[in-house]
Amino acid sequence: MAAIYAEDYDLPALSSLADDARGEAYAQVVAGALDGMPSLGRLLEVGCGSGATARSLARVLPVHQVWGLDPALPDNVLGTLGKVTLSKGLLDDRTESDWRDFDAVVAINTIEHTPDPSAFLAVISERLRPEGKAVIICPTATPANCELLFFDHLWTLSRAAFSAFATVAGFRVSKTLALDGALACFQGFVLEKGHSVGENMPLTNLANAVRYLAAWQELDDVWCDRLDALGGRVQIFGAGQMAAVIRAYAPRAWARVERLVVDNPSDAWNLGRVERYLPADHARGYRTIVAVNPLAKEAVAQRIRRDGGEPLIMPDAIQF
CATH class of the missing domain: 3.40.50.20 (Rossmann fold)
Structure with missing residues (x-):
């Protein structure tokens, strides 16, 4: 997977106007999901793309620092600007203390690219403070959409499948997010550490x-x-x-x-x-x-x- 997002993967650098608009829309969803948290000092976005959402989050949330990480981050946006620090790489490779104890971790349209979603969520859990929250957004399984056509999408996650992966990673789903408008084919989940009582979810009709x-x-x-x-x-x-x-x-x-x-x-x-x-x-x-x-x-x-x-x-x- 690391090879896919090497130098030739240029999606984060394409169509800056559309990317900025999407970043703002996703930031509003995340801000709503994290509303009410008593403390939001440090936030990490895993798979931050061009950094558009990270920059929007710094504007719409009362957060002190926003860190963004992506293996295909364009070189021209690397570094720190204001409250936002953007870095290139994979979370597994970031072992420094700075990459731990986040109040919130956000991953937007990233989990479907990972070989093992439960392992991905477990790494996120390791980087969160005990009372921290994770917000995960990914394409829906129903209705079907064009994410089924992308070669680097390894999973299409129903709510039941996502909940199962989260449980294995030591998370419980505290809230599900129904996105609408231009984001209607995406779904969101708010995760907190701890196991939930098993929820009976119907299997997805294919x-x-x-x-x-x-x-x-x-x-x-x-x-x-x-x-x-x-x-x-x-x-x-x-x-x-x-x-x-x-x-x-x-x-x-x-x-x-x-x-x-x-x-x-x-x-x-x-x-x-x-x-x-x-x-x-x-x-x-x-x-x-x-x-x-x-x-x-x-x-x-x-x-x-x-x-x-x-x-x-x-x-x-x-x-x-």
Whole structure:
């Protein structure tokens, strides 16, 4: 796993505007989860990505110090700025006393990357003060979402599975967090040291995940058939994570794409030719694949239709 997040893993450095917005949203969730703690001197974020959430936490929480750690942290953000100290590496390798006795430990979209979730949680427990709390956020198992498509996601965690891993690590789940809006396909857990009385949780129904993966499996054929019928040139609206997933899972449709169009090209991922979206370009015969968060696909499709374009959107089985 350490090799995956070596020098070639550049996700934390992509799309700074979107990353900052996500960081602020996650910080608000964490702040709510930790509300009421009598003391919050030192907080550690494990898997801090670019440091966007750590910086937001320093603003929204009454905390004295925020430490962030990530194996792929961009070099240009390393070091201490104000209350925030960002370091590159893995928590297992940090044995110094400074990396212990935290009042809170936060891990956002990290546990699903770990080979052994219970061991990961146990290491977090070792770094917490006895009365400390951990806040863990990860993708949901239901409804199924695009995290199932990422090669470095080793786990999809239902609430029952997460609770079992936490128990093995010596934690009890004191609160579950239901995220909404742009974070609707994520879930959160607040952990405290100690074992809980076993909670009877239903097993996750996998039918939704099967339908979801089948829709992705069929997507390339569906779009290629549609593009054959429509004719014309092909562009993609979107140049971020969803466009990258389409590149991987709909390669024949991707091969027809001339360019990606977005409202702000400066915040695009490096996926190829990117230009500013202009409604007048639809008159030049472009058919537009909509590559945005599926929660926003209908709004973008309606916008393209109003502009005189022909959008191709994901099927309803792909909800997130």
